Amino acid sequence: MFIREFVPSDLARVYQIEVESFSTPYELASLQQLYEIGAGFLVAVEDGEIVGYIIFWVKEEGLGHIIALAVDRKFRRQHIATRLLMMAITIFKNIDIHRISLEVKSHNEAAVSFYQKFGFEIDRKVPNYYEDGSDAYVMLFSTNKISN
Template structure:
């Protein structure tokens, strides 16, 4: 597996993974806009020439903000998400970020557990964050 920067030719595959991973997927045009705005921190995982996962983050002051991460459903629980998160964390550190944070559905206990294993801590809840009214948990990891 290799981790590399997203390329526009990856869009259809990233969008397919997005749609298979989320109730309310980002539109393909929005994903492309994120790439155009944050090209240095939009990374993909590739196995045997195929994109199998991605992570998108942005930089806000001295914090990295993970906007989305997803792995092809059939390839989950094999360490791809961990490798993507470690890669984007390192990239954000290289840019001088002091921490990284994200939001996740309160019902997504598997994701919360995953992030906690990576050193994230719960920092709060945002009520009715998602379009269906579900709350989000804020998770944050401070770099040392």
């Protein structure tokens, strides 16, 4: 498995993983727009197939944001999400971004636990954040927690 930058021809496969992974997925056009405006966009590739992706950007000075992270169901529990997240964290740290935020459905215990293992901490709960009415946790991470 290797990680590379997203290219436009990856869009259909990334969208397929997005739809399979989230009850309120981004629209295809939104994913394309994120790429076009310069969001960080990495894909994980196994045997020529895209099996996961991460999208991230600089939200404001000193604050990075994880927009989306997903792995194809058949490839979960193989540390792919871990590698994608670590790559994004490293990129943020290399450009002097020392805080990272993300939102996760508050009832998604597996995702909350995954991020907590990296040192993300729940900052606050946002009621009715998602289109389906689900609440979100805003989670924060400090890149100062990891060594160079």
